[in-house]
Amino acid sequence: MDFAIILHIMMKSQCVQCSLGTFCLNEGLVPIVTKERHLKRGEVLHRVNDDFKHLYAIQRGALKTYEIDSMGNEIIHGLYLKNEIYGYEGIYKNHYVFGASALAETVICEISYQGFLDFLRLKPDFLHRALYLMSQQLTASVYLKSITAQQRIAAFLVDLSARLSINLLEPGFLLPMTYQDIGNYLGMATETVSRILSLFKRNQIISIHNKYIRLLSIEKLKV
């Protein structure tokens, strides 16, 4: 067992806020984290149908999973931000159902799924925690059910804000993706994203400078 890796990981303050921290920081009986990977914006983590072998804990940056439809358009199926885990989808079919790539400069911990299972066998007290993490993702993108484009964008902003805000003092967050990505994720045209964000800005519901967004009136967004 490569304790050097474990120690390396344990020393990172990142791990404290990571969802998997509970696993990695606890005694290190099994080296679940096999390596750390750095991805540039746009770089592919894996392609469709690649064998499923790893889960990924995102330290910095963001990932998207995507599919190219018969018309050649990209559909973004999932969005995974820092301190979140990506990969559970692969368990079912034993391969990844979509491609995955980095939305920005991204750093991830690669976790052996087998190691993860072995760890749970040794430490069944972490069982609930593991199921908890997966359960979280089942209700993650509920808001995509909103019907109108305004509602979907509003809900998207509220969700991003909750997932990205490190502390409560920081009043806003940095959009980790382009308007095109947002459109592909929410199922609407890029122009619509731009128009609605401009509308929100005009109505003083949000403010945007470059990619930094502040939600000025969460109440109005939630209507």
Add this chain to the structure above:
Amino acid sequence: MDFAIILHIMMKSQCVQCSLGTFCLNEGLVPIVTKERHLKRGEVLHRVNDDFKHLYAIQRGALKTYEIDSMGNEIIHGLYLKNEIYGYEGIYKNHYVFGASALAETVICEISYQGFLDFLRLKPDFLHRALYLMSQQLTASVYLKSITAQQRIAAFLVDLSARLSINLLEPGFLLPMTYQDIGNYLGMATETVSRILSLFKRNQIISIHNKYIRLLSIEKLKV
């Protein structure tokens, strides 16, 4: 430990095709199934925010999870058919995020989540199987991302067909829900559901008599 319950369950042929069969039929060290419940069409299984204590294996019928939005409209978030498991969503928040009710006459096995965890602790070989079942649900409703109403309905029919067809000989399946339910699930008006199904019928892509649907040309549906 109530072995009577286990034996009762073991004798049911239903259990063979149930996703949880692997758990229930194996040795019965822990009584995971606490009881069997019968629900009439429309009957509520649990309400929003009810404490999470159970998973449910559906033997017959179907469940929906739903939410009433600020306009008073029902939004259907999940659809769970026979031989499937419902309830994992509750693990995360320790309560159910939506209400759940029966779409038709429904029979379910109530499973204690705690018993489920205990079983996994005793039999860690079933760990992967448990994660597998949850993973399945992560990719379940992917097709809701289709943009046009026609695409969504087509994908919905293909999905239902795959989930409901018992054997390959049976050429069709019985719609377990009303057009209104379908509309609420797919995010479109009831009239649109009716119009598009009529269109498919006119184009000989499907046939419908009462609630029995046959997919005549799966190729055309998948375009």
Add this chain to the structure above:
DNA sequence: CGGCGGCTTGAAAGGCATCAACATAAGTGG
């Protein structure tokens, strides 16, 4: 048989996509 929920069909209105042109930002190479 009568009533009610569910389905069907039509006409009108509205939201969003599409196409197009431009503005701005980011990235590249000299």
Add this chain to the structure above:
DNA sequence: CCACTTATGTTGATGCCTTTCAAGCCGCCG
């Protein structure tokens, strides 16, 4: 560091798909 090139965002005009409202029909159950 600047000029050029490419990617990203903005704004307007038009058309289409879907919603909404309205009315009628069908089938089921008491």
